[in-house]
Amino acid sequence: MSRLRVLELYSGMGGMHCGLTESGASAEVVAAVDVNTIANEVYKYNFPNTPLWPKSIEGIPLKELDSLSFDMILMSPPCQPFTRIGLQGDVSDPRAKSFLYVLEVLPRLQKTPKYILLENVKGFESSEARGTLIKTLQSCGYHFQEFLLSPTCLGIPNSRLRYFLIAKLQSEPFAFQTTNKILETFPSTNESEVKRTGCDLGLEVHPQADTHQKKAASSAQCPEGDIVYKLETAEELERKQSQDNDFSVHTLQDFLENTEEISQYLLPPKSLLRYALILDIVKPTCRRSTCFTKGYGHYVEGTGSVLQTATDVEISSVYKSLETLPDEEKLAKLSTMKLRYFTPREIANLHGFPAKFGFPEKITIKQQYRLLGNSLNVHVVARLITLLLQSH
Structure with missing residues (x-):
């Protein structure tokens, strides 16, 4: 043929x-x-x-x-x-x-x-x-x-x-x-x-956890409980928790880069203060992320999830009474989560682009985000x- x-x-x-x-x-x-x-x-x-x-x-x-x-x-x-x-x-x-x-x-x-x-x-x-x-x-x-x-x-x-x-x-x-x-x-x-x-996706697959392991893992993934923090409804929290308990979906950590150079991807203080209540925050152990758009990395609202790299910090404890604090204390609490943008390579991984796919050196990070958002x-x-x- x-x-x-x-x-x-x-x-x-x-x-x-x-x-x-x-x-x-x-x-x-x-x-x-x-x-x-x-x-x-x-x-x-x-x-x-x-x-x-x-x-x-x-x-x-x-x-x-x-x-x-x-x-x-x-x-x-x-x-x-x-x-x-x-x-x-x-x-x-x-x-x-x-x-x-x-x-x-x-x-x-x-x-x-x-x-x-x-x-x-x-x-x-x-x-x-x-x-x-x-x-x-x-x-x-x-x-x-x-x-x-x-x-x-x-x-x-x-x-x-x-x-x-x-x-x-x-x-x-x-x-x-x-x-x-x-x-x-x-x-x-x-x-x-x-x-x-x-x-099939070229990922390392771990043996399916048994029931007890699943329960332990679900409690370690994304925040649970009755506290509704940020500008999220109880229904939105329930939907997110349901996604994180779907073991047919991989965790985000399977798609992340092994890099220590994350400082350029950390959310700046101004963004943390202004958008704290509407950020979609995920941990490496989460099994979900929102759609990444061409404005990701440049704009914050509605452009995609951000990654919490300080995984031992409880989000609910950070957000509890956050709105009552002065900006300096508020920023100090938010900074403990070490929130960062996903890197272009990580988004490319989630989009299924092969490891050998790359960008010419002259293509800026902002341009990479725009292209990936349109892909x-x-x-x-x-x-x-x-x-x-x-x-x-």
């Missing part, structure tokens, strides 16, 4: 490419397309032999696309037109123009690609753009399956819910029964597809590509 020829649109720093490699598919990326110059630098650094087109997609004529003769499209169109916290301009947003061009060109290609994988934010599933996508796929003879998936379903302690669609020409059946419903887990197939363990989970993509290529 000849190698699949893959076109990677909105290639970013190469998350889709990494997922393709991890899937083990016999394939080559014949062109990667993106206009982000910083992302392109990282892509070239990691995939020097892949043709990279630093141009707008809508600027690529049909004839040039036909010349690639590709079998598969991987794409992550801009999410800003569909994100819940944005203006939700949908198809009227100028940033959706390139995606609409892809849908306009697809029926006109000399060779209809067999496979398509698309990723976007939650919210895309209810957009007008999604409706146009579905109509186009149906008119071109594809059948498809939609998903809303988070890495937690693969045992990864990071919430990053994203919309995915996989499509293939109807002449090639899926290995599972498709449905009009949006799936929130991976379907089982004829092959022994089971929930991936740490072994996707490699392991989820790899599993979807495997599903896409399987048949009855």
Whole structure:
């Protein structure tokens, strides 16, 4: 069987490419397309032999696309037109123009690609753009399956819910029964597809703890009890504790760097004082972290979890009566937790990027955070590509 020829649109720093490699598919990326110059630098650094087109997609004529003769499209169109916290301009947003061009060109290609994988934010599933996508796929003879998936379903302690669609020409059946419903887990197939363990993710897996060990571990992970501190409701605390007691998910320590150079990642005093009540604090033994956004490391509110490195300090004792203290004493108490940002490499680990994936020296820490915040989970993509290529 000849190698699949893959076109990677909105290639970013190469998350889709990494997922393709991890899937083990016999394939080559014949062109990667993106206009982000910083992302392109990282892509070239990691995939020097892949043709990279630093141009707008809508600027690529049909004839040039036909010349690639590709079998598969991987794409992550801009999410800003569909994100819940944005203006939700949908198809009227100028940033959706390139995606609409892809849908306009697809029926006109000399060779209809067999496979398509698309990723976007939650919210895309209810957009007008999604409706146009579905109509186009149906008119071109594809059948498809939609998903809303988070890495937690693969045992990864990071919430990053994203919309995915996989499509293939109807002449090639899926290995599972498709449905009009949006799936929130991976379907089982004829092959022994089971929930991936740490072994599949390249992690060291420890023997499952027995009941007594589990109880001991759960009490050592994240704060418990009836004290509602910070600006958290009892329901939020209960949800977090439930996540930390899910032993099908790895602990964060499996993804952390063994580094002593953490001083540059410690939260500055100003941030500690201003955002103390809204920080999402996790310990290495926790089995959860919130979604990391492109503002992580620069902004604090809502951009991702922070790590408590002084693990012997009880968070509840730090926050008890915190608001009644003067700033100097408040800062002294907060500083005992030694809160720091996750490093870019740690976020890359949670996103599933392989150990050999790196950043050129000239790419700043802030730029790395931005790229990672815009990226996707490699392991989820790899599993979807495997599903896409399987048949009855």
